Amino acid sequence: MPAMPENVTACPLCGSPDSRLFDERVFRGHTVVNRLCRGCGLVYQSPRMTAAELDAFYAREYRQVYQGSEGPTPKDLAAQRGRAESLLGFLRAAGVSPTRHLDIGASAGILLRRFGEAFGCQSVGVEPGEAYRAYARGQGLTLYADLDALRAADEAPFDLVSMAHVLEHLPDPVGYLAALKDGVLAADGVLLLEVPNLYAHDCFEVAHLTSFSPHTLRQTLLQAGYTVMALHRHGQPRSELLPLYLTALAHPARGKPPAVQPERGVARKRRGGLLRRRALERLFPHRAWKPLKGEDA
Ligand SMILES: [Zn+2]
Numbered sequence: 001m002p003a004m005p006e007n008v009t010a011c012p013l014c015g016s017p018d019s020r021l022f023d024e025r026v027f028r029g030h031t032v033v034n035r036l037c038r039g040c041g042l043v044y045q046s047p048r049m050t051a052a053e054l055d056a057f058y059a060r061e062y063r064q065v066y067q068g069s070e071g072p073t074p075k076d077l078a079a080q081r082g083r084a085e086s087l088l089g090f091l092r093a094a095g096v097s098p099t100r101h102l103d104i105g106a107s108a109g110i111l112l113r114r115f116g117e118a119f120g121c122q123s124v125g126v127e128p129g130e131a132y133r134a135y136a137r138g139q140g141l142t143l144y145a146d147l148d149a150l151r152a153a154d155e156a157p158f159d160l161v162s163m164a165h166v167l168e169h170l171p172d173p174v175g176y177l178a179a180l181k182d183g184v185l186a187a188d189g190v191l192l193l194e195v196p197n198l199y200a201h202d203c204f205e206v207a208h209l210t211s212f213s214p215h216t217l218r219q220t221l222l223q224a225g226y227t228v229m230a231l232h233r234h235g236q237p238r239s240e241l242l243p244l245y246l247t248a249l250a251h252p253a254r255g256k257p258p259a260v261q262p263e264r265g266v267a268r269k270r271r272g273g274l275l276r277r278r279a280l281e282r283l284f285p286h287r288a289w290k291p292l293k294g295e296d297a
Pocket of ligand 1: 039042
């Protein structure tokens with residue numbers, strides 16, 4: 001189990017040093033403390049693992065902590081298939097049809113293969129987990145351990161970069177997204193993002209360094225130099241009713257980012273969102289949570 005000694009002294013979105021305690025709990029043996037930025041309303045984990053601990057965690061321990069296995073499990077693969085269909089639907093609705101697709105956090109490569117089938121595009125992935133990378137390579141996919149290895153291999157640029165349930169794991173989400181515009185995502189390319197929704201998802205996990213609301217996700221994209229084309233709240237593939245996830249489509253913007261617009265009432269919105277979730281779960285249990293195909297009932 002990693003220690004978590006690093007205090008975050010500046011908000012990852014607005015840079016403010018001023019924060020207050022938002023949530024504290026134990027997640028699978030780890031104490032997880034989340035703070036609320038008094039400047040902009042972003043919720044982020046502090047203290048948290050250092051960069052070196054995070055690297056080691058994702059290379060080996062993450063999948064063990066989350067699913068008790070280093071390699072893909074049937075349940076995990078079923079979840080990824082459902083998510084790939086959902087994300088494909090968002091892209092089609094937006095009229096996006098990529099020719100070169102990079103999936104960051106490619107996991108077992110399910111999304112890469114599905115988009116490759118749907119669009120006939122070339123597919124490349126980045127995945128830090130060794131067992132997952134090996135699994136996806138065994139399926140004939142091209143995967144790299146990180147962006148540096150991808151850049152060294154001269155694969156970029158891409159007209160679609162997807163990051164499904166990745167941004168909330170990154171220590172510097174604004175900096176990471178901004179760096180993608182430097183030769184990885186084409187100037188006229190599209191970024192597809194999905195994260196848990198702070199206002200419906202029980203999101204305070206040890207690996208989630210930031211918990212985004214619709215507002216703070218949009219502000220993060222703006223600060224990183226993107227224009228937001230669409231931002232959906234939805235539950236697919238897990239729920240017909242609960243807005244568990246936020247999916248955004250964005251493209252690189254020109255010019256300087258605007259000042260961060262703060263969000264107010266974050267604690268009240270979180271409480272209200274979770275109350276609504278519990279009510280929907282009681283009233284409509286079969287629509288609130290759908291079984292995954294391939295998952296045991
Ligand atoms: Zn802030």
